[in-house]
Amino acid sequence: MNSIKLEENNNNIGSMNNIKKKKHKAIRSCIVCRKRQEKEKLFRVANNEIHELVYDKLQKENSRAIYICKDRNCLEKLKNMIEKGKLKINLKIDLSKLNIVIDELENELGE
Ligand SMILES: [Zn+2]
Numbered sequence: 194m195n196s197i198k199l200e201e202n203n204n205n206i207g208s209m210n211n212i213k214k215k216k217h218k219a220i221r222s223c224i225v226c227r228k229r230q231e232k233e234k235l236f237r238v239a240n241n242e243i244h245e246l247v248y249d250k251l252q253k254e255n256s257r258a259i260y261i262c263k264d265r266n267c268l269e270k271l272k273n274m275i276e277k278g279k280l281k282i283n284l285k286i287d288l289s290k291l292n293i294v295i296d297e298l299e300n301e302l303g304e
Contacts, residue, residue, distance in 0.1 A: 248294050268299055268302075
């Protein structure tokens, strides 16, 4: 009986640790609408190792990045902002290829 109780206790500790991990979520805001969301719910665009701007699908690039809603409206607005030179970002990211990345993000959203 005692050994069974011990096992149960251990399982409880294990599941509590899992809950703790899940609660720790990074929040980022969209550069267009400033809405704050868990970063997994946003598109991440990062500078990769060779300083190219890329859609960081797995969010693994260890670099400066910008976040955008997975939303066609925000992508459209972002394009307009680039066109009109209204995009201001406090990060040292070369934005000259951002339009190409936005096309990729739109494809990702599908129709
Ligand atoms: Zn947005």
